Amino acid sequence: MKDDRLIKRGLKSTVPRLKILQLLESMPSRHLSAEEVCSELSKKGDDVALATIYRVLNQFVEAGLVIRHNFEGDFCVYELDTGEHHDHLVCNKCARVVEFFDDTIENQQIRIAEENGFELTDHRLVIYGLCESCR
Numbered sequence: 001m002k003d004d005r006l007i008k009r010g011l012k013s014t015v016p017r018l019k020i021l022q023l024l025e026s027m028p029s030r031h032l033s034a035e036e037v038c039s040e041l042s043k044k045g046d047d048v049a050l051a052t053i054y055r056v057l058n059q060f061v062e063a064g065l066v067i068r069h070n071f072e073g074d075f076c077v078y079e080l081d082t083g084e085h086h087d088h089l090v091c092n093k094c095a096r097v098v099e100f101f102d103d104t105i106e107n108q109q110i111r112i113a114e115e116n117g118f119e120l121t122d123h124r125l126v127i128y129g130l131c132e133s134c135r
Contacts, residue, residue, distance in 0.1 A: 009063035016048050020056050024066065024080050031069065031077040031088075031097040069097075071126060087125035093134035 003021060006013050023040055024032065032040070034057055038050045057078050060066035067081045071090050077097060087105070089098040105125065113120040 005065065006063075009065060011059060011063055016052050017056050017059075019046050019048060020053060021060070021065070024078070029097075030079045030099065032079070033075075033077050037078070069126075071095075071097075072128065087127070089127045089129065089131075091131040091134055092128055093130055096131045096133075098131070 003013050003018055006017055006021070011017060019041060020037060023037060023044075024030075027040065034050060034053045037053050037057070038048065041048050041053075057066060057068070061068045061078070064081060066078050068076060068078055069088065070076050071088075075090070075095055084101075085106075086099040086101045089100060090096070109123055109125075110120055
């Protein structure tokens, strides 16, 4: 087995890397912690050590395949880097992460940066609160 995306980024197509990459691509919830990756792989009968998962995820981050989000409370999740910008809503109770994109917010951020003499190169908006299930 091999995956050209790994090879193009200087990574060998090892079994753990392929399993983790395939899992990230297949999950409807795009934001997973290393522990959730471990749990999901285990459910599929794949025995990959948590230390290996952390190592592979960090390699994926360095290679530009995955984005690591460090949210408040030492909460860290990973998602595939699709190149599409989006922001996040994070539930303070269950840690659910929801992606959203809003043109009005994006335009306001650009306007605010320009009004303050900034050239906007990147930004991240995270809104914390309680999701519908936790209220």
